[in-house]
Amino acid sequence: MRKQKKKQKFELIEQIRIEEMVAEGKCLARHNNMVIFVDGVAPGDVVDVQPTKKKKNFMEGKPVRFHAYSELRVEPFCEHFGLCGGCKWQHLDYDTQLFFKQKQVKDNLERIGKVQLPEFEPILGSSKDRFYRNKLEFTFSWNGWLTNEQIQSGQEYERRALGFHMPGRFDKILDIKTCYLQPDPSNAIRLAVRDYARGLDLPFYDAVRQEGYWRNVVIRTANTGELMVIVLVKYDEPEALFGLLDLLHERFPEITSLQYVINTKMNDTFHDQEVICYKGLPYIHEEMEGIRFRVGPKSFYQTNAEQAYELYKITREFAGLTGYELVYDLYTGAGTIANFVAKQSREVIGIEYVPSAIEDARINSEINNITNTTFYAGDMKDILTDNLITRHGKPDVVITDPPRAGMHPDVIEKLLQVEAERIVYVSCNPATQARDLELLSEKYDVARVKPVDMFPQTHHVENVVLLKFRS
Template sequence: MSKAAKAAKNIPAEALQRVEIQDMVAEGKCLVKLNGLVIFVSGVAPGDIVDLRISRAQKRFVEAVPTHFHQYSSLRETPFCQHFGVCGGCKWQHIRYDAQLRYKQQQVEDQLTRIGKVALPEIPQILPSPSRQYYRNKLEYTFSDNGWLTTEQINNDTQTYERNVLGFHTPGRFDKIIDVEHCWLQPEPSNEIRLFIRDYARAHDLRFGNMVKQVGNLRNLIIRTAQSSTQGSGQLMVLLQCYLPHPSIEPLLDAVQAKFPQITSLNYVLNNKGNETFHDLEVVNYRGLPYIEEEMEGLRFRVGPKSFYQTNSAGAYNLYKIARDFAQIQPTDVVYDLYTGAGTIANFVARGAAKVVGVEYVEQAVADARVNSEINGITNTEFVAGDMKDMLTEDFTAHHGRPDLIITDPPRAGMHEDVVQRLLALRCPRLVYISCNPATQARDLELLDPAYHVTRVQPVDMFPHTHHVENVVLLELR
């Protein structure tokens, strides 16, 4: 038995009654400390007074769930979504937006100081998201022939519920999908398209997939909307993912196109793998163009079914402007854009630089980046595909030129330690580090600390009603 489990066992039952929730911590959970025991609680807000039940014990902490609320926090507000608490998304809807921003700012500051242990400048207030609802340009829905039932539905023996559903995962469960009537994340016609496809499939007895048994045919639905493009406003992509070829696919797609003629890119992909990733599979462009376009400051960015593009278009514009401001690019600068994706940042900053070199692991993304330079008439970019830790060699810098500025925007796992060591060896004068995970960013900042000091920090909210936060840091050579 772990130390935390022993401590939890010795807590008298009355100590878990009328407990005041103390703080918000990482991953969106709340914190309570009782007799030196750390308790993480989900579904509550700081200031709530609740009864708790220990649900799980780890080595150094335990997890608990509220069983009764005696008093609600002043930080609370009424969730706007009918699926709140059952759906795995938007877990902070019950907390006022100003409080969400405060806790995200605190998360950045705590992790940079506690994990990174580096000296920090004064951190300005977090930049809020331009929109708090309908801010996403992409959503993914999952088909299931065994839809999740709530406790209330299970206990209601007077009604039969449809189990063929098209919706989102429940928290922590890859195989449990809830039916969704209205999602507040993506503007219409996203909900209308999803509901039409769900109802059409039910009416025509199409087989909804089963993720556990890997049976059925309808697997996944992706809807992308161009939100930042002036000329491309209203561009709309639909991608249907099926397990195997089937005669029902084309009639379904025809019905979707007839119902929603505004769809500008209609696609499908066949995927019978054990997971839903399809970057290695052929996507069939059934109708329209094989892409939609986003826009920033007159630059067009083609977004295909396999392309990465920040899901909050307006928020991404704010994020990239901050990165560009931190960078202070000079006309003679050679810029490296690491983890460039489809070259969005590289092309966004290219106007001010002598040359921008983008490096990315995914070859399809590199192809997209080159197209994005071409359609915008940008001629001072180069894009290279390869594993980052193997790319930044002396031969690489000899060929492309030593960088005056490096912009790095790695995935949530942060940068591989070999990449960090190569950055230390390069001794580039300025680094701009964009991160969607301040914890791994802080770890990397500590590794970079012998050669670099942090001179500017700016948190950015890209995902309202979630615990996720973006952070931009400027590092300068000591």
């Protein structure tokens, strides 16, 4: 019989001062020449830390007792803070959040990308630091999370939950009373769905056994006032499902797109599933500068629409468009940036891996009478080839907005061959962006850097970089 590996135990580190905020929202402290990364604290806190992991050059740990609190702290506004995996920075005031996001970008670009600029442009904060998201997905669970206080009380609690996953747990859901991420009527809709489901004798989903009826609810709001709700269930039970949909239609007349999915798969993704429109239209619209973007149940759209507009304006400004440029928009998604800059460009070529996203991009061009865009679906390194460049011409400007992993080395190599005059690199991960900038520095100089906060109360930050070809 195989011996089970013993879990390593570490001694408590007492009264250690938290020094600074570092990557991925963790804080840093030092003890006996060892760096310790700690979650759930703020620079200036004095805490006892229980190490949970030890490597050669660093440790990870969690705070178990606070001796002094940082002056940077503010009172969290959400009752779920510390349990829910979202809004982990709400114990810091918003100006402090912006300071550390700016620092994160600067540190990554200087240390990894070797970027040297006399001045980094100040981060653009969000005008809303809560109720800024236009999409949330909630999960049902038959066995919702209980706090230590609830367990120790000995009382009986309703365990059927509709909310968010606990950090690092696929099988545990925290029932959410009020979420401060999405504007009304999001909270009211979620609670109405939960209460309706609790009133029926149909089981909430069990992620371990992969059984149960009620699975997920997706709520999408738009700046046009349109609203989409998608209910996902495990199997066909029309009386229960249609009863819920009818209730939502009656109680929330602002819902313009009411849809459902019968998802019999083991996982919660539904991009390969049929989505059935029960009431209203099968899509909603977002709008920027009079351009309407059709958002379907499977469409990607920036989750902070108001700040996305600011991000795209900066991207367009960095691109320096005069109306005569051929623009390549890499990782175009649903063509949001491509269509947004089309009026200031001679032609825009958009490339994206996901075929359904490219279909959205083409529709968005069509409904806005934009005729100078062309979109291709496929792996970036397979589409961005000599043949494509021969067909359309050498780009004057390249806009690239890759996923968190950054660009594939073959794509970077092709960009170095193409030698566009300007590259505008939009990134949601300054670390991988910095890695790519270091590779592009063979032929390009960084001219401007502008961080943009898309996700207040979190450590995430977007960053826009202008690269100019070194002729």
